Amino acid sequence: MPRKKPFSVKQKKKQLQDKRERKRGQYRLHFERDSREEVERRKRAAREQVLQPVSAEVLELDIREVYQPGSVLDFPRRPPWSYEMSKEQLMSQEERSFQEYLGKIHGAYSSEKLSYFEHNLETWRQLWRVLEMSDIVLLITDIRHPVVNFPPALYEYVTGELGLALVLVLNKVDLAPPALVVAWKHYFHQHYPQLHVVLFTSFPRDPRTPQDPSSVLKKSRRRGRGWTRALGPEQLLRACEAITVGKVDLSSWREKIARDVAGATWGNGSGEEEEEDDGPAVLVEQQTDSAMEPTGPTRERYKDGVVTIGCVGFPNVGKSSLINGLVGRKVVSVSRTPGHTRYFQTYFLTPSVKLCDCPGLIFPSLLPRQLQVLAGIYPIAQIQEPYTAVGYLASRIPVQALLHLRHPEAEDPSAEHPWCAWDICEAWAEKRGYKTAKAARNDVYRAANSLLRLAVDGRLSLCFHPPGYSEQKGTWESHPETTELVVLQGRVGPAGDEEEEEEEELSSSCEEEGEEDRDADEEGEGDEDTPTSAPGSSLAGRNPYALLGEDEC
Numbered sequence: 001m002p003r004k005k006p007f008s009v010k011q012k013k014k015q016l017q018d019k020r021e022r023k024r025g026q027y028r029l030h031f032e033r034d035s036r037e038e039v040e041r042r043k044r045a046a047r048e049q050v051l052q053p054v055s056a057e058v059l060e061l062d063i064r065e066v067y068q069p070g071s072v073l074d075f076p077r078r079p080p081w082s083y084e085m086s087k088e089q090l091m092s093q094e095e096r097s098f099q100e101y102l103g104k105i106h107g108a109y110s111s112e113k114l115s116y117f118e119h120n121l122e123t124w125r126q127l128w129r130v131l132e133m134s135d136i137v138l139l140i141t142d143i144r145h146p147v148v149n150f151p152p153a154l155y156e157y158v159t160g161e162l163g164l165a166l167v168l169v170l171n172k173v174d175l176a177p178p179a180l181v182v183a184w185k186h187y188f189h190q191h192y193p194q195l196h197v198v199l200f201t202s203f204p205r206d207p208r209t210p211q212d213p214s215s216v217l218k219k220s221r222r223r224g225r226g227w228t229r230a231l232g233p234e235q236l237l238r239a240c241e242a243i244t245v246g247k248v249d250l251s252s253w254r255e256k257i258a259r260d261v262a263g264a265t266w267g268n269g270s271g272e273e274e275e276e277d278d279g280p281a282v283l284v285e286q287q288t289d290s291a292m293e294p295t296g297p298t299r300e301r302y303k304d305g306v307v308t309i310g311c312v313g314f315p316n317v318g319k320s321s322l323i324n325g326l327v328g329r330k331v332v333s334v335s336r337t338p339g340h341t342r343y344f345q346t347y348f349l350t351p352s353v354k355l356c357d358c359p360g361l362i363f364p365s366l367l368p369r370q371l372q373v374l375a376g377i378y379p380i381a382q383i384q385e386p387y388t389a390v391g392y393l394a395s396r397i398p399v400q401a402l403l404h405l406r407h408p409e410a411e412d413p414s415a416e417h418p419w420c421a422w423d424i425c426e427a428w429a430e431k432r433g434y435k436t437a438k439a440a441r442n443d444v445y446r447a448a449n450s451l452l453r454l455a456v457d458g459r460l461s462l463c464f465h466p467p468g469y470s471e472q473k474g475t476w477e478s479h480p481e482t483t484e485l486v487v488l489q490g491r492v493g494p495a496g497d498e499e500e501e502e503e504e505e506l507s508s509s510c511e512e513e514g515e516e517d518r519d520a521d522e523e524g525e526g527d528e529d530t531p532t533s534a535p536g537s538s539l540a541g542r543n544p545y546a547l548l549g550e551d552e553c
Contacts, residue, residue, distance in 0.1 A: 039385045046387035046421040051395050059396060061464040063147040063191070066365050072108045073364045074153045076101045076121075078128045095121060105364055116378055117364040127312060130358040131162060133346075134310030135301050136243055138236075140169045140200075142317045143176045144463045145375050146184050149314045151363040152192075159194045165243040167196040167236070171318040174201045174231075175458040178485040179476040180465065187466040196239040200232030202318065202325035204489050230325030231489060233257050240307065240353075248307045252350035260328045308346075308354045315360030316376030316456065323347060323355055368392075376456045386448035391421030393455055397462055399424055405431060408442075425451065 067073050079097040081090050098121045105114065118124065131137065137158050141149035150168070158166045168188055173181045185197050237253055244250065311319045324330050326349055347355045362377055370392035372378040383389070393399060400419060405427040407417040417423075422444060429435075429447035436443050454460040469476070476482060 034384055042385045042388050043422075046385075046391060048420065049391065050418045050420055051391055051424075053398070054395050056465070056470040059463075059465050060467050060469055061145065061147050062467050063150065063152065066147055066367055067152055067363075068366065069152045072104045073366070074101075075127075075151065075157075075361075075363050076124050077157070078125075094125070098124070109366070113366060115365045115367040115369070115372055117362045123359055123361060126359055127361055130310045130312060130356050131158065131164075133308055133356055134164065135307050136165050136167060136240060136309045138167050138169050138309055138311045138313075138322075140171050140311060140313035140317045140319050140322055142314075142375065143170045143173050143181055143184060144458075144461065145371070146170055146188070147464075147466075148365075148367060148371070148375050148377075149317050150188070151365070154312075154363070155192055155195070165196065166194065167198055167239050167243075168192075169198050169200050169232070169236070169322065171200050171322060172458065173199050173485075174203060174205050174489065175461050176463045178482045178489070179473065179479065180463055180469070181485060182479050182481045183466050183469050183472075183476045185481075196243065198232055198235045198239055199485070200230070200236070200322060200325070202230045202321045204229060204231040230322075230328075233260075233326055236326070240309070244302065244307060248302050248305060249352055250307070253353050256328070256350055263328075306352050306354055308356060310356045310358060312358045313360060314362060314375075314377055317360070319357055319360065323357055326355065373452060374455050374462055380449055380452050380456070383449075383452075386445070386452055387421045387425060390425055390448050390451050393451070393460065393462060394419070394421065394424050397460065399451065399460065400427070402460065403428060403431070421448075 063069075076098050079093050081093065085093075102119065139150065139154065146168075155166060158164050170181065170184060181199060185199065188195055188197055234257060237250065237257065240253075241250055311323065313319050327347065331347060345357050347357070349355055367375075367377075369378065370389040373380060373383060373386075373389045374393060380386070390399075399405070405424065407419065408423055408426045408430065410417050425444040425447040426442050428451060429442035429444055432447065432450065434443040434446045434450070435441065451460070455462055
């Protein structure tokens with residue numbers, strides 16, 4: 001028998017990298033790296049530039065500033081084709097058309113002004129397929145910055161060229177004040193009259209309940225029937241009924257919503273935790289490369305009495321969480337890492353309702369890099385210099401006051417000192433105990449990444465406003481729909497016995513978090529709602545005989 005060769009750690013790491021490459025294949029995200037000089041310049045600015053709070057008008061974000069409607073900031077369309085073309089000819093034609101599309105955008109805007117967007121044709125092909133399959137298109141946006149996630153070119157293409165109904169879902173409404181939610185709803189109704197706007201959140205809370213400032217360091221874990229408490233399925237059902245106009249029988253969907261509400265109410269009364277796997281099975285169709293083969297767009301709407309609802313949107317807007325909320329339990333893996341969903345999947349919510357989950361797509365825009373990071377579009381693990389984004393955040397919300405930070409150079413805690421982005425990171429590293437391995441200095445890099453993850457998760461909530469919101473804030477706060485939303489959130493909010501909060505050890509360095517996120521994506525782990533282990537499981541992991549009695553050994 002031949003002698004085995006020694007297997008080093010470096011070889012094992014290379015083997016895992018090759019495995020990831022085979023699994024990710026052609027759907028890998030592409031990122032451009034900044035020069036060393038540019039990174040050093042930003043670091044110096046983070047140390048020297050004193051942060052000043054911005055006015056409320058600066059938080060007002062107009063969609064024309066982000067996308068410039070009518071410009072070349074479009075998305076790639078599928079070129080015309082026929083059944084006489086071979087697969088190779090079609091692929092070549094699509095590749096040529098996509099390169100022309102990229103050339104127009106990069107020729108019109110410099111790389112400094114243009115935001116990061118999707119450069120992978122394979123991912124855009126999945127969007128084409130989802131739009132061809134769908135009868136109704138859901139565009140999911142984050143309520144904290146909905147105009148960032150709303151490309152006007154997609155609205156014009158879906159409602160105009162395809163002739164489909166577009167439903168705008170303002171997701172995560174629990175992270176924004178109710179008055180701001182209503183203001184954004186009316187903003188989109190005014191500028192895009194063909195939209196059906198729906199408010200949604202998978203984890204509602206009562207906005208009338210005062211929040212503890214220390215909850216910034218807490219991470220909620222929802223157990224049992226947490227997904228059945230979603231706010232918005234009833235509104236979405238009414239929107240689909242108005243669109244289909246009786247062409248599809250949606251009574252089974254209404255019955256399912258009634259069962260979910262009754263089950264959640266029963267769970268509250270009993271105080272017992274139900275398993276996530278209870279309930280009828282959901283048929284899942286995993287799509288692979290075969291789904292990308294040329295097929296003609298389906299012109300027959302509501303085929304076989306089934307309505308197909310396509311869910312599209314940017315990364316990290318909550319598409320997978322929305323599907324889990326509609327189903328009533330976890331059927332889709334969710335992660336805070338952009339690009340977690342790689343293939344589109346279809347789920348039969350009821351025999352007459354089919355959901356199609358499309359991978360997150362980043363459309364070209366003029367959005368600054370800092371806002372892309374805070375919006376969860378650009379992965380934090382890919383940032384070379386996170387301090388600029390921290391300064392962008394701290395100038396718009398009082399991070400120092402929310403986290404009770406002490407200035408690193410202040411001898412008297414009550415004295416006022418000017419803050420820069422570097423000071424905030426150093427103070428947070430001191431408070432959390434982040435130290436470098438060799439010199440035991442404050443790990444400001446790890447602290448900066450930690451602060452950005454707090455913002456992406458919504459625990460440091462940065463919300464942008466529609467134009468004119470500052471002048472009409474009082475009107476929106478007294479609006480009848482605002483009161484209605486407050487009452488509705490309070491009625492479906494989670495019960496105290498099914499939600500527990502744990503202090504989360506925030507992520508470490510960028511490289512460590514990146515490895516964890518990649519491993520979690522490959523193995524289907526790292527989800528935000530992973531159930532906690534059973535009591536004693538950690539003890540059993542250390543000593544397999546610890547759970548045995550004295551007479552059982």
